[in-house]
Amino acid sequence: MFKIRWKSRTPKKYSPKNTARQNPGGLSNLGRNSAQNPGAQEPLPEISSSVMQPDWLNLSLTGSLQKDLLNLKAIFKNCDDVIFHEFNMGQNREIRLALIYVDALSSSERLSREILIPLKTKFGEPAAGNRISPEQTFEYIKNCGAAVAETEEAARAQTIVDHLLSGEAVLLMEGSSKALIFDTRGYKTRDITDSLWDRSVRGSRESFVENLFTNTSLLRRKIKNPALKVETSKIGRVNRTDLAIAYVEGIVDPDTVDEVKKRLSRIDIDGALEGGQLEEFIEDSPYSPFPTVFHSDRVDKVAAKLMEGRVAIILDGTPSILTVPALFIEYFQNPEDYYQRYMFSSAVRILRLFAFFLSISGSALYIALSTYHLELIPTALLLSFTAQREAVPFPLFVEVFLMEVSFEILREAGLRMPQPLGQALSIVGAVVLGEAGVRAGIVSAATVIIVAITAIASFSFLYSSTIIFRLIRFPLIIGSAILGLPGLVILIFFMTFHLVSLRSFGVPYLYPAAPLSVYAQQDTIMRAPWWAMRKRPCLLTGNLQREASGQRPQPPSSPPNRGEL
Amino acid sequence: MKAEVIDQRQVLALLAITFVSEGLLFAPSVTFLFARQDAWMSNIIALVGGLFSAWCWVSLSSRFPGKTLFQVFLIIFGRYFGLIMAAYYIWGWFNFACDTLREITGLLVAGFMPRTPIVAFIIIFALLSTYIAYNKLENLGRVSLMFFPVILGVIVILFILSTGEMNLANLTPVFENGFIPVFKGSLTLMFWFSQVIGISVLLPFLDKSRGVLWTCSKSIIISFFIFELIAFGIIAILGPSLSSRTLAPILYGARMIHLAGFLERTEILIMVVWIASSTIKIALYQWIVSLGAAQLIGMKDYRSLVIPFGILLICFSFLLHPDMTHLYNFMGYVWSGPYGLGYLFIGPFIFLLWAMITGKGAKS
Structure with missing residues (x-):
């Protein structure tokens, strides 16, 4: 019964013949643009805006408003969210203008307040004798016409289209071969919230959002220095996303910035939606399982990395910001380590590294010990293990593998399932897999404990890095099931060598462990007090001096004697 | 391609690991066999010999800056005899690598995985060392510098932990059979210290060649202290008879540690150290062999030779020795006898003399 009426119909094939046949169908008259446009009868020039062969890339403005408008309308054919607003201004209303913007990308309030009201009303009646001729229009509007803070000029169609689609408004004028571009962006974005994935008790809670310029503003608020450079460009054949790199000049190694720019400019991708896509284009070792590009959505973290000499790559539309060069140890560094007392931070660092070894090799060690090296387990414990495993029909390897896979399923399901279901299912998962599994004699209690502790250990550092650590666990399990402890040690040595390379x-990647740098150990397995971390890591930056020396606090040499009356 | 560069600390670690890795396997046992409780004095004689060998190799190599040993041979002995000598030394390194591979895998099987066929471990180790040798030397240098403190730490910690088991009376009587056994025992260690020959291939890859002799000497001295710890510790724990009759005395020494009721079975640490040090050593030698062969036949990149040599490594570690006893005897009487010492100890001195007499190379 319901009939959907498209405002305009997309042609099925991108051939000019097809389009021509469909145009007289009358449906396109329903479109918003056509209704507003008095010259709708005039046929649009045949400009294909198809991704396959965009004809318009080399077009420029001609100076004739009528022609330019037609060209732009042809480019934006069937894009009903692009609004072409034509109006006149001047004493006699003889100057024709056209304001083009994208609905809801530009704030309609700002459009009317900052452009339309001034142009339509105020300059309708300028001071006596101050007639604006059509030739002066461009300069006039640019200098004192519109009340927009950020104004640019553009003549090429590509520039105009790029600006238009990122939410800016374009003003075309009769007789001018340049268009004015007003920044009237006012689209809805997500509010700045806590980071969901990277949490800490102390420290700033702000996390990045999807909007690029909100993100750069967040960084700018942390580093109020003109040395913080933000260079933007665009990426993606189809989605033309904004991309920015940020770095602190004077700290960053200029070669790194050049290298980042070089690698980013090599990318030819149709749509960049997340930094992870860029990551795979710019990393050094594409066949390695380890990520060599770090990412974070916490503002303080990225700001600290910039001040250590790294380069941030910010993509519009994603809150996770890439930073390079990445070090392996970064995955164990939490912003909170730098905010709370250094002794506790150092202890936590050691704990985290221990958790790392536990999470990759816990299950494997368990298999190796209780399959091959029974003599290494204390006798009482061994007897208890054996008693538990009596009812279990599988070899230990199968048992552990089963538990590991079920845990991975639980984890993945917990991530993907709708939030209200989460709690219910996690309880079911824990109870079913743990308690009932043991009672039913499918797994032994010791296996449940081991798998659970390795799983929990893998959550004690940054989540995105745990993915790869969790993957490494499986080859290690297989290796230790085949060759016992020597197999496990060989595989870990292999992994270490791979990390070193x-x-x-x-x-x-393994700096400062290999190549060994003694002073840079200040921020690895321990975190030195701030007054002692006088230098930055030397391979990241040429500017080593982080702070002045001799800042260790001490009591004043002659303390005020307040005890005496 | 950017030239590979390693720094002095990495060379120190690499060389020291090649000495120490042997000290953890057969070498102490062979020394104990001859010198018995006087093994610690053998170490001192070996130290002097090792330093002399280091001086010979470094002086020889520094007369020809930027040239590896194989190229040096071609210069000082001419095209044909130089080729033969270089091929002979390549074979020597290949032989070390095979023997080390056989030794470590044999001990792993004997000590930890008695029912696993040794071929499984040989293949795994050869794969690992091929991977490492295929990557650049700088990575090998870095990884050795990273593991060297760990290896030292483990040995020192185990020594401290085992002090409770030691009986110093085992070290007496001194000079029970006179000086000759002490000297005989020192030959094997002298041979292992003479593997400082590695510097003659590594020298062109160093970032700066000043102070190389001191670096080599430091690595020998550090290893000397490790050997002394081992000699004192093992003989004090096991006694001279038992320690000379076991293949890898350090493993049994570590097994004796019982502390506080739960700190037992520390030989796992020994295994970790074994695997790390031997892999680095085998990979270094495989790298040297591939590089030498590539330089002899005039190839630009050594890397295409690494994999064939990896396969040969697997084959020859089987072919060269029928069993562990043969390997042990080969280590004790052939490597530490005229073959090995002529090769690494007397050879360099003669080469140096020859280069000086014929006046080839720059004067250092």
Whole structure:
């Protein structure tokens, strides 16, 4: 019964013949643009805006408003969210103008307050004798006509289209071969919230949002220095997303910035939606399982990395910001380590590294010990293990593998399932897999404990890095099931060597462990007090001096004697 | 391609690991066999010999800056005899690598995985060392510098932990059979210290060549202290008879540690150290062999030779020795006898003399 009426119909094939046949169908008259346009009868020039062969890339403004409008309308054919608003201004209303914007990308309030009201009313009646001729229009509007803070000029169709689609308004004038571009962006974005994935008790809670310029403003609020450079460009054949790189000049290694720019400009992708897509284009070792590009959505974290000499890559539309060069140790560094007392932070660092080893090799160690090296387990414990495993029909390897896979399923399901279901299912998962599994004799209680502790250990550092650590666990399990402890040690040695051979934008991944740098150990397995971390890591930056020396606080040499009356 | 560069600390670690890795396997046992409780004095003689060998190799190599040993041979002995000598030394390194591979895998099987066929471990180790040798030397240098403190730490910690088991009376009587056994025992260690020959291939890859002799000497001295710890510790724990009759005395020494009721079975640490040090050593030698062969036949990149040599490594570690006893005897009487010492100890001195007499190379 319901009949959907499209405002305009997309042609099925991108051939000019097809389009021509469909145009007289009358449906296109329903479109918003056509209704507003008095010259709708005039046929649009045949400009294909198809992704396959965009004809308009080399077009420029001609100076004739009528022609330019037709060209732009042809480019934006069937884009009903692009509004063409034509109006006149001047004493005698003889100057024709056209304001083009995208609905809801530009704030209609700002459009009317900052452009339309001034142009339509105020300059309708300028001071006596101050007639504006059509030739002066462009300069006039640019200098004192519109009340917009950010104004640009453009003549090429590509520039105009790019600006238009990022939410800016374009003003075309009769007789001018340049268009004015007003920044009237006012689209809805998500509010700045806490980071969901990277949490801490102390420290700023702000996390990045999807809007690029909100993100750069967040960074700018942390680093109020003109040395913080933000260079923007665009990426993506189809989605033409804004991309920015940020770095602190004077700290960053200029070669790294050049390298980042070079690698980013190599990318030819149709749509960049997340930094992870760029990551796979710019990393040094594409066949390595380890990520050599770091990412974060916490503002303070990224700001700290910039001040350590890294480069941030900010993509519009995603809150996760890439930073390079990445070091392996970064995955164990939490912003909170730097905010709370250094002794506790150092202890937590050691704990985290221990958790890392536990999470990759816990299950494997369990298999190796209780399959091959029974003599290494204390006798009482061994007897208890054996008693538990009596009812279990599988070899230990199968048992552990089963539990690991079920845990992975639980984790993945917990991430993807609708939030209201989460709690119910996690309880079911825990109870079913743990308690009932043991009672039914499918797994032994010791296996449940081991798998659970390795799983929990893998959550004690940044989530996105745990994915790869969790993957590594499986080869280690298989290795130790085949060759016992020596197999496990060989695989870990292999992994270590692989890590040593990795580089991220020229910086060795395992720095400062290999190549060994003694002073840079200040921020690895321990976190030195702030007054002692006088230098930045030397491979990241040429500007080593972080702070002045001799800042260790001490009581005043002659304390005020307040005890005496 | 950017030239590979390693720094002095990495060379120190690499060389020291090649000495120490042997000290964890057969070498102490062979020394104990001859010198018994006087093994610690053998170490001192070996130290002097090792330093002399280091001086010979470094002086020889520094007369020809930027040239590896194989190229040096071609210069000082001419095209044909130089080729033969270089091929002979490549074979020597290949032989070390095979023996080390056989030794570590044999001990792993004997000590930890008695029912696993040794071929499984040989293949795994050869794969690992091929991977490492295929990557660049700088990575090998970095990884060795990263593991060297760990290896030292484990040995020192185990020594401290085992002090409770030690009986110093085992170290007496001194000079029970006179000086000759002490000297005989020192030969094997002298041979292992003479593997400082590695510097003659590593020298062109160093970032700066000043102070190389001191770096080599430091690595020998550090290893000397490790060997002394091992000699003192093992003989004090096991006694001279038992320690000379076991293949890898350090493993049994570590097994004796019982502390506080739960700190037992520390030989796991020994295994970790074994695997790390031996893999680095085998990979270094495989790298040297591939590089040498590539330089002899005039290839630009050594890497295409790494995999064939990896396969040969697997085959020859089987072919060269029928069993562990043969390997042990080969280590004790052939490597530490005229073959090995002529090769690494007397050889360099003669080469150096020859280069000086014929006046080839720059004067250092």
